[in-house]
Amino acid sequence: MAKIIVVTSGKGGVGKTTTSASFAAGLAKRGHKTVVIDFDVGLRNLDLIMGCERRVVYDFVNVIQGEATLVQALIKDKRVDTLNILPASQTRDKDALTQEGVEGILEQLKQTHDYIVCDSPAGIETGAIMALHYADEAIVVTNPEVSSVRDSDRILGILAAKSKRALDGLEPVKEHLLVTRYDPSRVDQGQMLSIEDIQELLGISLIGVIPESQSVLQASNAGLPVILDEGSDSGQAYQDFVARFLGEERPMRFLEAERKGFLKRLFGT
Amino acid sequence: MDTVRTDKSTTKDLFENIDNDSAIEIKGSVFTLPVLKIKSTQLAQIELALKQHLSKSLSFFRNAPIVIDLESTKQLQPGLDFEQLNTLLRGQQLVPVAVQKGSLEQHLAAESAGLAILTGQLSKSVKSDISPTKSADDTALAMDESPQEQPNVSAQSGSPVTAPQDTGSVPTKIISQPIRSGQRIYARGCDLIVLAAVNAGAEIMADGNIHIYAPLRGRALAGVTGGENNRIFCHSFEAELVAIAGSYRVFEDTVPSGVFKKPVQIYLRGEQLDIVPIQ
Numbered sequence A: 001m002a003k004i005i006v007v008t009s010g011k012g013g014v015g016k017t018t019t020s021a022s023f024a025a026g027l028a029k030r031g032h033k034t035v036v037i038d039f040d041v042g043l044r045n046l047d048l049i050m051g052c053e054r055r056v057v058y059d060f061v062n063v064i065q066g067e068a069t070l071v072q073a074l075i076k077d078k079r080v081d082t083l084n085i086l087p088a089s090q091t092r093d094k095d096a097l098t099q100e101g102v103e104g105i106l107e108q109l110k111q112t113h114d115y116i117v118c119d120s121p122a123g124i125e126t127g128a129i130m131a132l133h134y135a136d137e138a139i140v141v142t143n144p145e146v147s148s149v150r151d152s153d154r155i156l157g158i159l160a161a162k163s164k165r166a167l168d169g170l171e172p173v174k175e176h177l178l179v180t181r182y183d184p185s186r187v188d189q190g191q192m193l194s195i196e197d198i199q200e201l202l203g204i205s206l207i208g209v210i211p212e213s214q215s216v217l218q219a220s221n222a223g224l225p226v227i228l229d230e231g232s233d234s235g236q237a238y239q240d241f242v243a244r245f246l247g248e249e250r251p252m253r254f255l256e257a258e259r260k261g262f263l264k265r266l267f268g269t
Numbered sequence B: 001m002d003t004v005r006t007d008k009s010t011t012k013d014l015f016e017n018i019d020n021d022s023a024i025e026i027k028g029s030v031f032t033l034p035v036l037k038i039k040s041t042q043l044a045q046i047e048l049a050l051k052q053h054l055s056k057s058l059s060f061f062r063n064a065p066i067v068i069d070l071e072s073t074k075q076l077q078p079g080l081d082f083e084q085l086n087t088l089l090r091g092q093q094l095v096p097v098a099v100q101k102g103s104l105e106q107h108l109a110a111e112s113a114g115l116a117i118l119t120g121q122l123s124k125s126v127k128s129d130i131s132p133t134k135s136a137d138d139t140a141l142a143m144d145e146s147p148q149e150q151p152n153v154s155a156q157s158g159s160p161v162t163a164p165q166d167t168g169s170v171p172t173k174i175i176s177q178p179i180r181s182g183q184r185i186y187a188r189g190c191d192l193i194v195l196a197a198v199n200a201g202a203e204i205m206a207d208g209n210i211h212i213y214a215p216l217r218g219r220a221l222a223g224v225t226g227g228e229n230n231r232i233f234c235h236s237f238e239a240e241l242v243a244i245a246g247s248y249r250v251f252e253d254t255v256p257s258g259v260f261k262k263p264v265q266i267y268l269r270g271e272q273l274d275i276v277p278i279q
């Protein structure tokens, strides 16, 4: 039975799209048939991060409006052959998404995929609610800042109230906390919340910590999901996250600041 | 100030056997409505007081139906212009629905301005003569701090709500999931027990007491219909705001260090809201 997973956060710019791309690529790399859908109508950028922007002909909205078939709109990834991308439209307005339209597409995708990853837009408006509505599980992407934690809390409340599972009285959406852009040195200086603080405030289980890293920007400029940059710190952190999602045990990494140099250790504080 | 319970259960019996195919159905139900006690007939004074009061109070009253209490204005001259009063109140996002305790003249004028009259049989005051805030008494009006359950409550608060349990004499609302930012819970006519965190940006209210067996990081308001003897208890005190019977304390940055993250109880001692660690 295919699983629908929403990558959500409330706040923008926290790393949802980066995470969606790497999550989907990671699942697909392990042989699972995976599709990642860009719900950010009007602001498409998943295709850029996946490096397939030049191959976009039809999009999500075209399929909903019956102007193209799903097969026409799906883009097959060139690196991982079990990975499909359903891009968003850059030109349509947000109201182009309809509940029935989305449901119809998800039902079709379920027939041919193991995992459906939904990249949510920011905010708590229609687009974000549409992206989370049919979810079985949610990856709540949070940065170590008060405002991001607050918005994640808000989204968790909406998941508990407005998801189909909640409305149908089914088992609730399974929630996972993914902390991204984590900078241990700034946590040590008290400029950012620690993992413990975030977990205490949100009260959901931690599935991974992605460090703040140059390699994310480099990968995205190259149109490569950073998880496929296998030597990079954030790439490895995303691999750990995917492994944990699939039930493997992996210790958390990248939680400590880099050790100070020899002289600093001698003479520093 | 007061809260009025309009009880129309007798109406219900009359209409019980109504034809199901009909385009309408009339049902009786019991509402608790906030009462706006007007102490002046000068609209400018009322408006000023209203603005001050509403900016201080929470978003409770937005679009709330309210009852206007005329008792203190019966003798005042000039008389009230209800059309203008209506406009003024709606401008403050209040929805006046009825008046009570006015003179016969006032009631007639109110009626022609489209307001209902609540008479003795229909209205019985649940609690009378409480000052919600210290300053309210010397302004042109006083307002009940008790919220009407707002139309958006269910949409915002969602599933973590367990329906009030009728355990005979003491009903209680019990919630076992976290109450998150943006959610509001109101335990009408009963106590509220919360077994998980009340997070920053969340708001919980009860006509009775509130017990939280977890951190309180958001807002908690007990005794919202005027219960001065109601209390709030929590395991870890980190609140943004607490209130009992309308007296409130706001903690803009953080709560006093003596009670921060401590188990506390909160109660009214005279005019004062005390926050006391539980040993």
Ligand SMILES: Nc1ncnc2c1ncn2[C@@H]1O[C@H](COP(=O)(O)OP(=O)(O)O)[C@@H](O)[C@H]1O
Pocket: A009, A011, A012, A013, A014, A015, A016, A017, A018, A019, A122, A180, A181, A182, A210, A211, A212, A213, A214, A216, A217, A220, A234
């Ligand atoms: N771990 C990270 N380290 C450094 N930069 C990151 C990281 N994750 C995301 N970013 C950057 O943050 C910005 C927003 O990321 P994006 O995934 O588009 O967020 P969202 O989809 O939540 O709006 C992008 O410029 C991205 O490169």
Ligand SMILES: [Mg+2]
Pocket: A016, A017, A018, A040, A120, A121
């Ligand atoms: Mg995005």
